[in-house]
Amino acid sequence: xxxxxxxxxxxxxxxxxxxxxxxxxxxxxxxxxxxxxxxxxxxxxxxxxxxxxxxxxxxxxxxxxxxxxxxxxxxxxxxxxxxxxxxxxxxxxxxxxxxxxxxxxxxxxxx
Amino acid sequence: xxxxxxxxxxxxxxxxxxxxxxxxxxxxxxxxxxxxxxxxxxxxxxxxxxxxxxxxxxxxxxxxxxxxxxxxxxxxxxxxxxxxxxxxxxxxxxxxxxxxxxxxxxxxxxx
Numbered sequence: 001x002x003x004x005x006x007x008x009x010x011x012x013x014x015x016x017x018x019x020x021x022x023x024x025x026x027x028x029x030x031x032x033x034x035x036x037x038x039x040x041x042x043x044x045x046x047x048x049x050x051x052x053x054x055x056x057x058x059x060x061x062x063x064x065x066x067x068x069x070x071x072x073x074x075x076x077x078x079x080x081x082x083x084x085x086x087x088x089x090x091x092x093x094x095x096x097x098x099x100x101x102x103x104x105x106x107x108x109x110x111x
Numbered sequence: 112x113x114x115x116x117x118x119x120x121x122x123x124x125x126x127x128x129x130x131x132x133x134x135x136x137x138x139x140x141x142x143x144x145x146x147x148x149x150x151x152x153x154x155x156x157x158x159x160x161x162x163x164x165x166x167x168x169x170x171x172x173x174x175x176x177x178x179x180x181x182x183x184x185x186x187x188x189x190x191x192x193x194x195x196x197x198x199x200x201x202x203x204x205x206x207x208x209x210x211x212x213x214x215x216x217x218x219x220x221x222x
Contacts, residue, residue, distance in 0.1 A: 033210050042213030098167050101154040
């Protein structure tokens with residue numbers, strides 16, 4: 001049983017389009033993180049959200065943590081080919097707990 | 112600042128052999144985490160070391176073991192290798208409660 005579910009599993013869009021990927025759980029997390037991973041490399045941390053309802057922006061990427069701290073979303077505006085990769089959400093239940101990863105959303109941005 | 116370094120980058124072993132993977136964390140990070148990323152299975156938590164102690168262990172058999180040295184570097188040992196142990200093994204480091212910085216991984220192939 002996956003503690004963190006991500007949707008969609010795969011996404012292929014044209015350059016310039018907008019997209020949203022989702023991360024959901026039945027559990028409450030003290031924090032959620034989003035990572036991006038490229039083939040053959042380790043994941044790279046994009047953002048950490050810790051407060052229910054929190055919204056963080058990183059250039060064209062907008063991250064939101066659900067009010068109940070059980071879900072999160074990542075919105076990309078005007079996608080670029082450089083956004084291609086595997087997007088992973090990850091959460092920890094307490095500050096001193098291990099991080100659990102979702103299965104990821106594989107994004108392909110076509111020129 | 113040097114990132115998380117892992118060695119070797121690639122490792123080919125025969126079924127039944129032992130593999131040793133190494134990880135050097137970012138300076139100042141006392142926690143080291145090991146994850147297995149097998150094809151199609153996402154990141155599965157293996158082990159967490161902090162201040163030389165094993166803090167948490169994932170749902171893996173005892174033939175997966177490791178340790179953390181006084182300089183906070185770590186090694187992961189996999190005994191009696193099986194074909195299904197073939198995967199990308201990722202090491203990450205962090206300060207307690209913060210996001211992870213991952214290395215580029217060791218690609219283990221068991222033949």
